[in-house]
Amino acid sequence: MPVKHQAVHDIRTPLCEGEILQVQDLEFAYPSGYAALRGIDLCIREGERVALVGPNGAGKSTLMLHLNGILGQSKAILIAGLPVIPENYPVIRALVGLVFQNPDDQLFSPTVFEDVAFGPLHMGLSEEEIYQRVEEALAAVQMSEFEDHLCYHLSMGQKKRVAIATVLAMRPKILVLDEPSAGLDPRARRSLIQFLDTLPITMLAATHDMRLVEDLFPRMVIMDEGEIVADGLTSRLMANDSLLKAHGLESSRA
Amino acid sequence: MHVDAFNQYHAGESLIHHLDARAKVVVAISFIFSNALLPDGSWVTFTLAWMFLLLANELSGLGLGFTLKRSFVALPFALVAGSAIFSPLGEPLAVWDLGFMTLIPTDAGVRRFFSVLIRSWLSVQMAILLVATTPFPDLIHALEHLRAPRVLTTIIAFLYRYLFILTDEARRLLRARESRSANLSGRKHGGTLWWRAKVTGNMVGQLFIRSYERSDRIYKAMLSRGYAGHLRTLNPHIMRRFDWLILILSLTFLLLVQFLGWIQ
Numbered sequence: 001m002p003v004k005h006q007a008v009h010d011i012r013t014p015l016c017e018g019e020i021l022q023v024q025d026l027e028f029a030y031p032s033g034y035a036a037l038r039g040i041d042l043c044i045r046e047g048e049r050v051a052l053v054g055p056n057g058a059g060k061s062t063l064m065l066h067l068n069g070i071l072g073q074s075k076a077i078l079i080a081g082l083p084v085i086p087e088n089y090p091v092i093r094a095l096v097g098l099v100f101q102n103p104d105d106q107l108f109s110p111t112v113f114e115d116v117a118f119g120p121l122h123m124g125l126s127e128e129e130i131y132q133r134v135e136e137a138l139a140a141v142q143m144s145e146f147e148d149h150l151c152y153h154l155s156m157g158q159k160k161r162v163a164i165a166t167v168l169a170m171r172p173k174i175l176v177l178d179e180p181s182a183g184l185d186p187r188a189r190r191s192l193i194q195f196l197d198t199l200p201i202t203m204l205a206a207t208h209d210m211r212l213v214e215d216l217f218p219r220m221v222i223m224d225e226g227e228i229v230a231d232g233l234t235s236r237l238m239a240n241d242s243l244l245k246a247h248g249l250e251s252s253r254a
Numbered sequence: 255m256h257v258d259a260f261n262q263y264h265a266g267e268s269l270i271h272h273l274d275a276r277a278k279v280v281v282a283i284s285f286i287f288s289n290a291l292l293p294d295g296s297w298v299t300f301t302l303a304w305m306f307l308l309l310a311n312e313l314s315g316l317g318l319g320f321t322l323k324r325s326f327v328a329l330p331f332a333l334v335a336g337s338a339i340f341s342p343l344g345e346p347l348a349v350w351d352l353g354f355m356t357l358i359p360t361d362a363g364v365r366r367f368f369s370v371l372i373r374s375w376l377s378v379q380m381a382i383l384l385v386a387t388t389p390f391p392d393l394i395h396a397l398e399h400l401r402a403p404r405v406l407t408t409i410i411a412f413l414y415r416y417l418f419i420l421t422d423e424a425r426r427l428l429r430a431r432e433s434r435s436a437n438l439s440g441r442k443h444g445g446t447l448w449w450r451a452k453v454t455g456n457m458v459g460q461l462f463i464r465s466y467e468r469s470d471r472i473y474k475a476m477l478s479r480g481y482a483g484h485l486r487t488l489n490p491h492i493m494r495r496f497d498w499l500i501l502i503l504s505l506t507f508l509l510l511v512q513f514l515g516w517i518q
Contacts, residue, residue, distance in 0.1 A: 122480035
């Protein structure tokens with residue numbers, strides 16, 4: 001009496017040409033009344049790599065949590081043309097790979113394998129496909145030999161890699177990273193940058209690491225007090241010292 | 255404390271490990287019910303139930319004494335049954351005059367007390383064995399298959415998952431306190447009892463808020479990866495002929511035990 005589990009949702013990712021992410025006039029206030037986002041407009045095309053910078057409390061993380069509907073539905077956001085509403089959540093969560101800032105929050109299963117398998121498993125994929133995806137994702141982050149290790153015992157750099165693998169295993173169309181280089185030593189940071197550079201995937205990363213921005217992200221968006229204050233080529237914005245200073249930032253050469 | 259301090263699963267390749275989780279859950283729960291239903295003082299059938307438990311222990315490859323060692327945690331709870339000694343059902347054995355009250359232990363009371371002790375001791379061991387031989391997601395999954403209410407299975411799943419957060423945060427707080435608890439030689443250290451109580455109180459509050467917020471972040475991470483209220487498992491769950499066989503044999507044995515217990 002084998003029990004077959006049917007996929008709860010049909011997760012076929014829609015074809016997307018052009019803009020993978022469209023945000024139009026997104027506003028959001030926390031229940032306390034604090035307006036975290038005040039009219040965000042942002043479009044990201046497939047294949048683009050965009051850095052999101054700004055001082056603490058600018059609303060970067062809030063914006064990211066919106067992109068897959070964690071903070072509730074929003075018709076102001078279209079992911080591959082789909083509005084972020086409850087009916088679309090399963091598909092959108094497969095499309096948007098959200099990597100949290102603290103890997104300890106992201107890695108909640110005992111072993112590395114179980115954690116990476118969590119996403120594909122809950123997408124309702126077949127067993128072979130789950131194994132294949134886990135293997136692939138771990139290989140991509142060069143952590144294959146750690147499959148049976150306990151997440152808790154890994155180093156910070158290894159945890160970050162596994163956290164990214166947990167999301168890659170879902171084959172997202174856009175990788176959303178919150179502070180990818182925070183808490184890493186220079187070598188781990190360097191190898192993370194090299195690794196991210198090899199990923200052929202659309203990326204949006206919130207960070208304070210201006211050298212990371214310069215190395216990896218041709219486009220840069222500056223947020224402050226819940227608004228986007230600048231959006232353009234990294235090289236151009238980085239040269240504008242007064243703009244950076246006005247929003248609590250400094251260029252990588254400072 | 256270690257994160258897997260709560261992960262009581264002991265990996266293995268034994269017969270019991272490979273049994274379908276549903277069969278294990280049904281047998282374990284039936285075993286517990288069977289113990290509870292046996293009449294007081296049916297020592298023979300208690301022994302039979304114990305044999306059954308020992309056999310399961312042995313077959314699990316974890317060793318005969320595996321669950322015994324871990325069963326003592328539940329002992330304090332069983333001692334609550336101590337009041338049964340004084341139940342006015344049977345013949346008085348003695349009269350203890352404590353001055354403000356008189357206690358009269360009875361033979362039926364003593365019998366009941368030891369029966370309750372044995373029942374709980376056997377039942378706890380079976381539960382320990384179940385958790386030790388079944389990975390946690392499989393256990394929850396089996397409960398879902400057995401039509402346990404969704405609310406219940408979800409609560410158990412999260413309770414288990416978040417236990418480690420609590421200990422993790424507690425460890426950080428304690429570490430922070432330790433590292434600032436210096437004492438200079440020749441001086442009284444540690445502050446007053448009142449002050450220490452206040453610090454501890456604040457720590458408990460901190461612990462609650464921190465674990466609460468962290469559990470929220472973890473829940474968000476789970477949602478982000480497609481969690482929609484059901485824990486899934488990769489392990490195959492097929493009731494093979496062997497699983498049915500073990501299930502039926504075990505249930506027959508337990509029925510037999512009940513029968514023996516009641517005809518005595």
